[in-house]
Amino acid sequence: MKPGNDIDASQIEGNASLDIKHSLLAALQYMRLSHASPEFASRLQLTEVSILSKTEEPEKLEGRVVLQIIVDEGMLNGAENVHGGCTAMMIDICSTMPIYVFGASTTGHGVFGVSQSLNIVYHSPALLGDKLRIVSTTLAVGSRALSSRCEVWNVTRHRLVASATHIKMVPSEPKASESAKL
Secondary structure, three states: OOOOOOOOHHHOEOOOOHHHHHHHHHHHHHHHHOOOOOHHHHHOEEEEEEEEEOOOOOOOEEEEEEEEEEOOHHHEOOOOEEOHHHHHHHHHHHHHHHHHHHHHHHOOOOOOOEEEEEEEEEOOOOEOOOEEEEEEEEEEEOOOEEEEEEEEEEOOOOEEEEEEEEEEEOOOOOOOOOOOOO
16 A cells, blocks of 8 residues: 555544545655655555554544555665665654544644654664564644654564654744744
8 A cells, every 4th residue: 555645545544534544545645745755655655544442541542554665775874774764764753643544533733843852772673674663652732732652563583673652742933023033
């Protein structure tokens, strides 16, 4: 499943609305067309979009988004495994999505926010041709601070590749009377 207008959002697993699934597909489509995004971003396959009860606190909800990708040569470093920077960008993109899903599902207004902190632990390498499954869930979503966790699993080798926490914020709107300050 490649991102784009030709994807049937009803084929994506999970209990999130079709509108929310379409919004995430549109974000992936935008990345595919953006010159700033790496080529691999266009190959991320959206497989699940859900709002679930938290395991530890069942009366609270969390957003969950799962994507998959097959490792290709453009993602490799000199040691012929996935480059850490490539993994970091995948985590940045994927861990933002459940934050949007949570907001869109609970308040009708999803936000992507801007990153404050991205902490990653690398556990094992992923090699050419490996299938990766990126599972991201919200930790806490407030009016200004947003956080999520992400795990990158190697489906081919049954190993955890990387885990991360991502802290984001909703930036303030600039005041009309403010001039640019450096």
